[in-house]
Amino acid sequence: MLTDWLHALLEPLANLIGLSPTLLDLLLEAAGETLLMVGGAALIAVVVGLPLALLLLATSPEGLAPNRAVNRPLGLVVNAVRSTPFIILMVAIVPFTRLVAGTSIGTGAATVPLAIAATAFIARLFETALREVDRGVVEAARAMGATRLQILRKVVVPEALPGLVAAVTVTLVSLVGYSAMAGAVGGGGLGDLGIRFGYQRFMPEVMATVVVVLILFVQALQSLGDWLTRRLSHR
Template sequence: MSWLAPALQDLLVEALWDTALMVGASAAIAVIIGLPIALLLHATAPGGLAPNAWLNRPLGLVVNATRSTPFIILMVAIVPFTRLVAGTSIGTGAAIVPLALAATAFLARLFENALREVDPGVIEAARAMGATRMQIVAKVLVPEALPGLVAATTVALVSLVGFSAMAGAVGGGGLGDLGIRFGYQRFMPEVMATVVVILIVFVQALQSLGDWLVRRLSHR
């Protein structure tokens, strides 16, 4: 970054931190909320541990509706909710709200797919041994699906990096905001190029870490 002015270097470091904060915080929230939703969708589906169409269908519709809404539209649509939660609709803290909401719906479906990949025979064996539903979930379903859950989280993290850059277009802060304000609006291509390179490296690091964790969990 020696080709950038010291002031721009400081802004770049701050923007990188803001992006990491947005991605990390929203991903943590999405995992905490998305996994129970996925478990509920899986359990209440036909053939699940507790089939319940009256619960499964409405919940699935809500998840699908949120997931299918373009992120930039979702950000604008939930501005009142964002202000209620974060106290403002601008800045890094405010951007975490729509990022977490979008990631939760996205992860819920990815987690559900990972849970479906668990061998039904393992679950039936646990049932035959007298395990309760909660024991099956905690000691069989989630541990068996763990590599898939980690892979799904990696995909969500990579997507969140792109979403966070998009959030910069509407005052969300981070690298996207820096690239737009300086690289595009002030015609500073060196800033835009630096932002793009950092985002590529950031995404590659997340993907490599996720792939390594999946391999470790798959060979345990």
């Protein structure tokens, strides 16, 4: 189904630019790899990043369970990963990538550094969204006898849902760019196609097509995320 959708989307564009059937097949394969990388990394980032953000929020000085011994080291690790340029992060964790994926090249291998970078990125975005929840709502829940875990699960997260969706949207858009960079070191996807054919083989039509497809992906993700955020907003 995904292949059919991509074919229906990209075939008119390829015909307009003048790509051969062989290059169209390569484009479809690369677009599918990009979607798999972005989707897989985003899923891991959300699953790991939300608990991480809740822990950072709860252990902060104004949180439900202040704990500087946990909050400071955890925050430093998250900030360190966020501040490391992605291309450097990919190279730096090659041994870990080989341990997890069994290889350091290809779509599966690229998903590992993508997920690590996205987790640190989205954790801070989630934390910011969670901090915007009205303190009065939290205090009301505490007054009614809710536990700290109940407050986080049933009050803070639902109230912050529009901001959390917006954070996921920003992360997905960033991951599209990161996935293109992964192509520079054998990560596969649209970035790899653009470098191997558009740059190394001097085929500007391929490079132009890759750029347009990446723009379409970003626009679709941003539009969907904005729509969901508006639907979930209480305002």
